[in-house]
Structures are given as structure tokens and as C-alpha cells.
Amino acid sequence: MDDISSILKEKGLKVTPQRLAIINMLKNTKEHPSAETIYKTLSSDFPTMSLATVYKTLEMLKNIGLVQELNVGEGSFRYDANVNSHPHLICYGCNRVDDLDYSALDNLIGEVSKYTDYLLKDQKLYFYGYCPDCKKKMTN
Amino acid sequence: MDDISSILKEKGLKVTPQRLAIINMLKNTKEHPSAETIYKTLSSDFPTMSLATVYKTLEMLKNIGLVQELNVGEGSFRYDANVNSHPHLICYGCNRVDDLDYSALDNLIGEVSKYTDYLLKDQKLYFYGYCPDCKKKMTN
DNA sequence: ATAATTGCAAACCCTTTGCAACATC
């Protein structure tokens, strides 16, 4: 029994093939997929799975802290199995979303707390521009 | 003729009472209202104005750079007449959105660019937690 | 056997669009 199965069982949640597939897909990608993308990607293995199941599963994964939701400014959310606070890069050209490896920004809350009376709990940092591929295309 | 009227005319856009009301409301609030909130607030002065007009006006204001759109993770967007990149504080308790005055974060792009091959153009920084009011309520 | 989950369809909410009437220039 792997990690995920035990976590689900501990919480009294059932371990279904659909759930495992969704979690595993998120753990094995760096693409920060939307619900739609997850749905389409898994359709070949789970032809009868519905989008509603994807949404319900993502909601559950959020609630138990296994997934975080990103609002990059599109119409839809994106999902990340890396639940640590880490900054994201978003490409205006192709809508790609990448992680930014720059740990100095991973925990600004302490610093920012000096400048506000809010009790801070979380942060989301988004940097927008053009990814290396789209940058190249622009100079052509 | 004030600033806004001249800007609109320069761009070949018509100056209507609805547009002026929306822009002025945004300029005179720190509340980062949603389209719905703008619509409801202005309903007393413009009883026949439709939500569609609010959305069309906000779209136009975005396009000419007079307003920025915030995606704080709710179902709807919020709007800010301060178009400078500045960090925002969002309250989990009451969904309030405040500006964070901490100019050290206003321009992280230069620093962040050292750690990525993206050509960066913009940033959006969101800090989540509990506002002073909601903080008080929690300790009761 | 019990209780949770799936999958379908319908509902929901926010936002956008088409178009005739209207206001601005």
C-alpha cells in the first residue's frame, strides 16, 4: 500500500482507481494542469470517468492538503501536487505555468508581516512574461 | 474637462455618464470591488445601468491601462484603479482585499529574472490570512 | 451490509456576445 492509499484510508476516504489516477498524474507532471486537462489526459485509461469526478476529487485533495489550487488569471484553475508555497511563472504566449526555483521567495510571510496587521497564513506569487520558447518566436 | 475625459477622447472613445461613474468609483475606493459590487453600488445613481455595461467598461479600462484585474481566488475578478504592481492582502474571513504598502516587493522582476529564462513583464503577489477585524473575532 | 463514490444531467455563477434603441461627437 502506498502513501496515498494510507492517507485516504486514515481519513475514512475510499481508495478508487479514479482518485489514484488523478493524484498520480498530478505527482508526475510539472505542467500544473487544469481540471479539463486532467480529464482529457486520463480519458484514454478511464473512458467513462466524468469531469465531475475530477472536480470532486480535486476538491477533496485540496481539503486534505494534498494539492494546491493556482489562479493564474485564466478562466480556470490549475492544480499542483507540490503544496509548498513556491512562486510560479506564467507565459503570456502559450499559457505555460512553471515553478520558479528561487527559495528566497518561498517564505516572505515573516517579512511581510512586519508591514501589515494581517495575520498571514499563505502566499501566492505569480510572475508573468514569455517562456524561453515564446521568447525565441518573438524575435523571428 | 478632467483627466479621464481627455484620455477617453484621445483614444476615440466616447465619454458617457456610466463610464465616468465606474472610473470614479474605482478611483475613490480602496475596496477592490468586483463587477457585481460596482454594479450594485452604482445602481442607486444609475438604476437602468446593466451589468453588461459594467463588464464592457471594465474590459475597456483594462485595455487602455487605467485599471488592473485581480484574481484573488474567488469566483469573480476584482478591479483596482491603481495599475502599479503592488502586493495585495486577502482575508480568509471576510474576503476583504487590501493593498500592502511594502515597496521592497514592488519590483521583484529584476531579481527574479536572474533565476529564470523567462522574459518577465509583470508580477502579482498575494498574501492570504486574517485581517485585523477577523483576527479579533477569532480570539473571542 | 453500510457508506462513500461515480457518472450523468441539470443547475449555477460569472462573464461575454448580439443586436436594436440610444447617446455622443
Added chain:
DNA sequence: GATGTTGCAAAGGGTTTGCAATTAT
């Protein structure tokens, strides 16, 4: 008078919900 804008209603897109059938425990 020409053109852009408004306001209405309908459509659109993403997400959520209700519920009977199914599956995990």
C-alpha cells in the same frame, strides 16, 4: 448624421450539485 455605447436577453465556459447506480470497505 455617423459612429460608438447602452441595456436587454441569450449564450458561453468553468464549476458545482442532486441523485440513482455502483464500488470500496
